[in-house]
Amino acid sequence: MSVFLDDATRRLRASPAAVPALLAILAIVIITLFGPWLNANNTETLDWLHVAAHPTLQNAHWFGTDRLGRDLYARTLAGARVSIAIGLVASAISILVGVSYGAVAGYIGGRTDHLMMRIIEILSGLPLIFFVIFLTVIFGRSEYLLFVSIGAVGWLTMARIVRGQTLSIRQQDFIAAAVAGGAGTGRIIAKHVVPNVIGPVIVYATLTVPQIILFESFLSFLGLGIQEPGASLGSLIAEGVGEMEAAPWMLLVPGSFLAILLLCLNIFGDGLRDALDVKDA
Amino acid sequence: MVVPILNVDELSIRYADRSRALEAVAGASLRIAPQECVGVVGESGSGKSQLFLAAMGLLAGHARVTGSIRFAGDELLGAKAAALNRVRGSKLSMIFQDPMTSLTPHLRIGTQLAEVLVCHLGVSWTEARSAAGRMLERVQLTDPKRRLNQYPHELSGGMRQRVMLAMSLLCRPDLLIADEPTTALDVTVQAQILEVLRAVRSETGMALVLISHDFAVIAGLADRILVMYAGRIVENAAADELLRRPRHPYSAELLKCVPSLSGPRLARLPTLAGQPPQPGEALQACPFAPRCPRAADRCRLERPALAGSSMSQVACHFPLS
Amino acid sequence: MMPPTVVKPPAVMNAPLLQVRGLQVEFDRQPAVRDVSFDLFAAETVALVGESGAGKSTVARAVLRLVQPARGSVEFSGLDLLKAPPAVMRAQRRDLQIIFQDPLASLNPRMTIGDAIAEPLVIFEPELTAVERRQKVAGILQRVGLSADMASRYPHEFSGGQCQRIGIARATVLRPKLLVCDEAVSSLDVSIQGQIINLLLDLQQDMGMAMLFISHNLAVVRHISHRVMVMYRGELVEVASCEALFTAPVHPYTRALLAAVPRMPPIAAASFAGDA
Numbered sequence: 001m002s003v004f005l006d007d008a009t010r011r012l013r014a015s016p017a018a019v020p021a022l023l024a025i026l027a028i029v030i031i032t033l034f035g036p037w038l039n040a041n042n043t044e045t046l047d048w049l050h051v052a053a054h055p056t057l058q059n060a061h062w063f064g065t066d067r068l069g070r071d072l073y074a075r076t077l078a079g080a081r082v083s084i085a086i087g088l089v090a091s092a093i094s095i096l097v098g099v100s101y102g103a104v105a106g107y108i109g110g111r112t113d114h115l116m117m118r119i120i121e122i123l124s125g126l127p128l129i130f131f132v133i134f135l136t137v138i139f140g141r142s143e144y145l146l147f148v149s150i151g152a153v154g155w156l157t158m159a160r161i162v163r164g165q166t167l168s169i170r171q172q173d174f175i176a177a178a179v180a181g182g183a184g185t186g187r188i189i190a191k192h193v194v195p196n197v198i199g200p201v202i203v204y205a206t207l208t209v210p211q212i213i214l215f216e217s218f219l220s221f222l223g224l225g226i227q228e229p230g231a232s233l234g235s236l237i238a239e240g241v242g243e244m245e246a247a248p249w250m251l252l253v254p255g256s257f258l259a260i261l262l263l264c265l266n267i268f269g270d271g272l273r274d275a276l277d278v279k280d281a
Numbered sequence: 282m283v284v285p286i287l288n289v290d291e292l293s294i295r296y297a298d299r300s301r302a303l304e305a306v307a308g309a310s311l312r313i314a315p316q317e318c319v320g321v322v323g324e325s326g327s328g329k330s331q332l333f334l335a336a337m338g339l340l341a342g343h344a345r346v347t348g349s350i351r352f353a354g355d356e357l358l359g360a361k362a363a364a365l366n367r368v369r370g371s372k373l374s375m376i377f378q379d380p381m382t383s384l385t386p387h388l389r390i391g392t393q394l395a396e397v398l399v400c401h402l403g404v405s406w407t408e409a410r411s412a413a414g415r416m417l418e419r420v421q422l423t424d425p426k427r428r429l430n431q432y433p434h435e436l437s438g439g440m441r442q443r444v445m446l447a448m449s450l451l452c453r454p455d456l457l458i459a460d461e462p463t464t465a466l467d468v469t470v471q472a473q474i475l476e477v478l479r480a481v482r483s484e485t486g487m488a489l490v491l492i493s494h495d496f497a498v499i500a501g502l503a504d505r506i507l508v509m510y511a512g513r514i515v516e517n518a519a520a521d522e523l524l525r526r527p528r529h530p531y532s533a534e535l536l537k538c539v540p541s542l543s544g545p546r547l548a549r550l551p552t553l554a555g556q557p558p559q560p561g562e563a564l565q566a567c568p569f570a571p572r573c574p575r576a577a578d579r580c581r582l583e584r585p586a587l588a589g590s591s592m593s594q595v596a597c598h599f600p601l602s
Numbered sequence: 603m604m605p606p607t608v609v610k611p612p613a614v615m616n617a618p619l620l621q622v623r624g625l626q627v628e629f630d631r632q633p634a635v636r637d638v639s640f641d642l643f644a645a646e647t648v649a650l651v652g653e654s655g656a657g658k659s660t661v662a663r664a665v666l667r668l669v670q671p672a673r674g675s676v677e678f679s680g681l682d683l684l685k686a687p688p689a690v691m692r693a694q695r696r697d698l699q700i701i702f703q704d705p706l707a708s709l710n711p712r713m714t715i716g717d718a719i720a721e722p723l724v725i726f727e728p729e730l731t732a733v734e735r736r737q738k739v740a741g742i743l744q745r746v747g748l749s750a751d752m753a754s755r756y757p758h759e760f761s762g763g764q765c766q767r768i769g770i771a772r773a774t775v776l777r778p779k780l781l782v783c784d785e786a787v788s789s790l791d792v793s794i795q796g797q798i799i800n801l802l803l804d805l806q807q808d809m810g811m812a813m814l815f816i817s818h819n820l821a822v823v824r825h826i827s828h829r830v831m832v833m834y835r836g837e838l839v840e841v842a843s844c845e846a847l848f849t850a851p852v853h854p855y856t857r858a859l860l861a862a863v864p865r866m867p868p869i870a871a872a873s874f875a876g877d878a
Contacts, residue, residue, distance in 0.1 A: 172707055173702045173703075173704060173707040173708040174707060174708050174709055174710045174711075176663070176668050176700075176702070176708075177700070177702065177708045177709075177769070177772070178710070178721070179668060180666055180668060180695060180698070180699060180700045181695065181699075181721055181722045181725065181772070182692045182693075182695035182696060182722060182725045182726060183721065183725060184692065187725075191710075191713070191721075192710050192713075195710070195712035195713070196710070196711065196712055198712075324791040324792065324793060325762070325791055438654070467653035467654055467818065468653070468818065468820070468859065468862045468863055469653065469858060469859065469862040470653075471862070471864070472861075472862040472863075472864070475864070494791065494792055495792075495864070496866055497863070497864035497865060497866045498864050500864065500865075500866050500867060501864050501865075521867070524866065524867050525867060534793070535792060535793060536866075538792050538793050538795070538796050539792060539821070539866060540796075540819075540821040540822050540824070540825050541821060541866065542820065542821050542824060542848070542860070542863055542865065543865075546824060546825050546844075547825050548803070549800045549803060550795070550796035550799050550800055550822070550825060550826070551796055552793070552796035552797045552800060553793035553796070553797075554797075556761055556763055556764075556791075556793075556794060557791055557793065559761075
């Protein structure tokens with residue numbers, strides 16, 4: 001494993017785009033976590049004196065303010081925090097659920113596999129938006145619901161990928177050796193299957209995070225996700241769209257933040273895939 | 282003075298990694314006369330395949346090759362692709378170990394065979410197909426007409442290897458390099474393929490390089506045997522001589538390791554301690570010294586060069602006599 | 603230095619260790635193994651030879667219930683393995699082990715070899731402490747010719763021969779009664795094959811285990827087996843003592859097989875002396 005990681009790390013470092021992308025992501029995360037301390041303003045104070053103000057160094061309204069006079073710097077960073085948190089947590093859920101589901105379906109095979117894959121197919125057929133709306137209607141709007149509904153859907157492709165990988169390694173001799181050695185199904189899946197399908201899982205997970213962030217932004221943009229007075233990049237963008245002509249910074253600031261974050265995550269994910277997937281000569 | 286069909290001079294093949302250099306072949310020199318059959322014996326890491334892949338220009342892109350390989354007097358290393366392609370597949374042919382992957386899966390056998398003739402000799406497709414059918418008969422493939430229309434996956438390993446052989450013989454090569462051609466095949470099929478090689482050689486007088494780890498396979502066909510170890514040629518002698526009286530300790534030990542079907546049954550098999558070295562840095566010592574039962578101090582300090590007459594060469598400070 | 607002693611067959615016990623009757627294995631309704639029956643006694647080496655597609659590996663895997671046969675019975679220590687419930691079958695596995703043709707592929711690439719060898723101990727001797735397990739792993743590593751400090755390394759760091767030793771260590775750490783060797787040396791260099799086979803023979807002597815040795819290399823088989831079974835297209839066509847099979851083969855296929863093996867000229871005695 002160590003040599004494999006060394007090799008992969010070396011390839012990753014050699015890739016021209018992946019490392020700057022990773023640094024940019026880390027920079028964004030650091031800014032969103034520590035940025036607010038640099039600025040006295042908070043997300044909710046209404047500054048009636050500077051409503052819809054330009055970005056300026058005065059009053060520390062570095063990114064300007066919105067229609068209600070709230071500081072955009074603080075709100076954008078808060079929104080970014082929420083978006084990133086959702087991305088990470090929902091991805092974690094989808095990895096956990098997807099890997100377990102896919103590995104079990106792929107390894108056990110037979111009727112169990114058929115049944116499990118039919119379930120995935122049915123769930124895949126459900127339109128995401130309606131599903132979220134449905135849950136929102138029943139449980140009301142809440143951030144936790146958002147986590148669950150996004151995560152609940154994100155695991156489907158992960159499960160398919162893991163199942164495919166499992167099917168191909170199931171035929172290998174070391175699995176037969178484990179069976180011959182008396183290992184039970186649980187042990188084989190946990191110790192022999194999962195560690196060997198991790199490669200594509202990591203790659204897909206890094207590419208899932210931006211997808212999820214984008215999806216959450218879209219939901220919030222539609223008014224289904226994070227609500228006032230909370231902020232997510234999506235809801236900020238929604239607000240900004242309304243003020244596009246008069247106060248363009250309200251759209252540009254959260255919009256660029258989102259765009260840069262997604263771009264870097266995608267570049268890094270691609271680089272990671274190239275680094276991990278290279279077949280040795 | 283006959284021009285050797287293949288003349289290899291001080292051939293070295295190196296692969297540079299970020300951290301280290303791997304030497305797959307070091308300073309190999311050999312001459313193959315027209316119509317001669319040379320067996321090349323070696324284990325993993327010996328460089329036996331690499332040496333001949335270099336002649337065919339089939340090495341990986343990052344291989345660094347120095348030295349010279351001349352085919353019928355023409356230099357192959359560094360030759361332009363067009364010049365190489367005139368020679369490869371027609372006068373200089375190669376067949377490989379794994380017949381499963383050597384054929385293009387989505388083309389019919391007849392097409393793949395005919396393609397060789399059409400490209401190299403410029404004959405028409407119909408002529409090429411009938412020549413292909415005749416060649417399949419020569420290599421003793423059953424039901425050749427039907428085979429022409431089949432796809433590779435419909436044939437067994439032995440049949441595919443026969444097709445590969447047919448393909449390599451279509452343009453009447455002057456030299457055929459066979460890299461472990463029967464290793465992946467059953468022993469009965471192996472015997473048949475070797476028989477076909479023997480027949481073709483006696484009919485056409487083609488030169489043959491037979492690379493194998495199996496002495497017995499080589500013993501039946503070779504006029505001369507080369508033994509390779511750690512990227513170097515360590516012995517080069519007439520087949521009869523080498524098999525009965527090997528001079529290099531590695532050749533002798535390797536021959537002892539071959540279990541025999543006749544002779545007394547043994548409770549324990551003869552072994553050679555240690556393992557063949559991985560390709561690595563060139564050492565200033567005999568690469569076989571760690572495993573050699575005759576190794577002395579000189580062997581660990583000074584690398585022996587390949588020396589001897591044109592009939593018999595050995596790279597050893599203390600060869601067996 | 604070549605010890606001239608001939609392999610002696612062990613005393614045949616009354617009850618065979620393994621009794622296979624009417625074994626039939628089908629893939630896609632096509633029989634790969636047809637009506638195979640044989641006995642195997644403790645401490646003996648029985649070779650199963652034949653060409654590719656004959657079904658030898660399939661027989662081995664069926665006996666170990668790594669593939670499910672369509673018909674037949676496999677009695678091991680009095681218990682029919684094919685009808686045993688999964689938990690009972692798993693319990694029997696400590697005495698039924700296998701080593702494979704591709705040594706590297708038979709090791710989990712993401713597991714240290716120490717963990718791989720320790721796994722049977724974890725499963726069958728859970729009462730052992732971690733320290734005791736480590737000691738046993740060290741012991742078996744040394745027994746197979748490797749060193750104990752290699753336990754923390756990964757399979758790709760070893761050569762083919764070393765990987766096979768690791769596979770043997772894993773298979774024998776519990777001292778099984780039967781070891782199936784499925785073309786265990788076919789992918790190794792000639793100079794390494796002897797080392798591995800001798801190791802297997804030494805372990806057999808130490809542990810008294812029976813070996814089912816599957817191979818297409820008749821010369822190797824000749825030296826190490828007590829009895830030989832020949833398979834052709836899924837059926838056993840000849841079963842004989844090693845002596846008898848190689849000196850007076852009965853079945854035409856056996857004769858064809860023996861005739862096809864390329865012969866070597868005898869090597870002069872001088873090269874054995876090893877002196878200048």
